[in-house]
Amino acid sequence: MGIRSRIDALFKGPEEFDLTSGGIGKPLFYLSMPIVVTNLFQTAYNLADTFWLGQYSTDALAAISFAFPMVFLLISLGMGISVAGSVLVAQYTGAGKSREAEYAASQTMTFAAVASLALGAVGYRFVGEFLGIMGASTSVLPLASGYMEIISLGLVFMFGFAVFVALMRGYGDTVTPMLVMFGSVVLNVALDPFLIFGWGPFPALGIEGAAIATVFSRALALAVGLAVMFRGTRGVRIRLADMTPDLDYLRRLARIGFPATVEGTGRALSMNLLLFIVALFPDPVVAAYGIGTRVFSVVFLPAIAVARGVETMTGQNVGAGEPDRAERAADLAAATLFGLLSVVGLLVFLVPEPIVSAFVGADQAAADRVVAVGSRFLRIAALTFGFIGITRAYTGSFRGAGKTLTAAAISVVTLGVVRFPIAWVAAGRIGETGIWLSFAVSNVVGAAIAYAWYRRGTWRTGDLTGSGVDGAIASPESTDD
Structure with missing residues (x-):
């Protein structure tokens, strides 16, 4: 073959x-x-x-x-x-x-x-x-x-x-x-x-x-x-x-796309802002934070991929006038990702030390400290991995329906209103553990917000196909290259 x-x-x-x-x-x-x-x-x-x-x-x-x-x-x-x-x-x-x-x-x-x-x-x-x-x-x-x-x-x-x-x-x-x-x-x-x-x-x-x-x-x-x-x-x-x-079409792209830009930029800025808090602690804590976020980036690959799939399925089904089917796809994705990432989170919770050790050089003087701090970070966040899957599935469906502002709002609230303030306040009171707790709390809160907002059903009004752009498009015969 x-x-x-x-x-x-x-x-x-x-x-x-x-x-x-x-x-x-x-x-x-x-x-x-x-x-x-x-x-x-x-x-x-x-x-x-x-x-x-x-x-x-x-x-x-x-x-x-x-x-x-x-x-x-x-x-x-x-x-x-x-x-x-x-x-x-x-x-x-x-x-x-x-x-x-x-x-x-x-x-x-x-x-x-x-x-x-x-x-x-x-x-x-x-x-x-x-x-x-x-x-x-x-x-x-x-x-x-x-x-x-x-x-x-x-x-x-x-x-x-x-x-x-x-x-x-x-x-x-x-x-x-x-x-x-x-x-x-x-x-x-x-x-x-x-x-x-x-x-x-x-x-x-x-x-x-x-x-x-x-x-x-x-x-x-x-x-x-x-x-x-x-x-x-x-x-x-x-x-x-x-x-x-076509400047009229540019305005349309901007209306749909600007909230997605806010969402993506917010995620980028939130990680950089957290670095300012983490940088107040010794180098082993900074290293543990870097290792933890790298682990998350790998663990959440399926969630990101399925969310993109839900985005496409929602878009095509909303365009086809099948919002119920789009909702079933989002619910299936949320349930599947919650189960899958919860199992992965449980495994990480049970054996975090070997995972962190893989990123630590044998000649590093503070290796034991990095492994200890990094393992605590993974343990605190791991049991909430499944909630990330719920958030990703429903925000992907919001984007597919054209409700990019809703997806952006959920992201901003989760990262800017929940995670960053908790990290800032808790880090001053209980040390770096407060930063790790901010991840766990924001993961759960973000999932609850996404689920509750999705159940309101406002995304069902997101059909963008009846906007009358047809007049701006030449007939297929006149544009064949």
């Missing part, structure tokens, strides 16, 4: 299942599994970058640690456009309006390019100031600045690829982005040592080599993604004639 046949046997594309009729479990599974794999590829890329830069120098490793929050922030500022495009494509696809879906995808790609170029220019101009505020040392600042300047210049490729993934997901195709991501990650990992250390004919570029490898691999992935969408043989099609900027 060939590689392609094996992939087809494991994953199914949208042509093999219907998101708006029939069973719910299998379509949601086939939609979500490629997203899990795609996220794992992204994690593998991050680990490879960290490994090679760690071999290069300690300062380079510290520099990329400072650069990551800035990359996350820039991507978060622009993510609203991709969310809006994905929601519109999903709802139009569910409503059977393929031309409107194509127009939405084309306009999204245009404005994503404009936004990413603007954000890249801002990032390039203020990279030094941002890293200085974050506390980068004099030895690390030049390295982190050099890395971020290259990333900022190539942000259009990184963000463009993320938009391609979002638009294809809105259509219901998560397999094609997975395959393109795989090729991009393999290329990135292969290029890293050549450009960092100067293997073969390449000069030794250090941390800037890692940045070039990232930008180049994402640029090639975007080129492949654009070729796929222009051809229109897989997923949603984009047309050159539909890419002329």
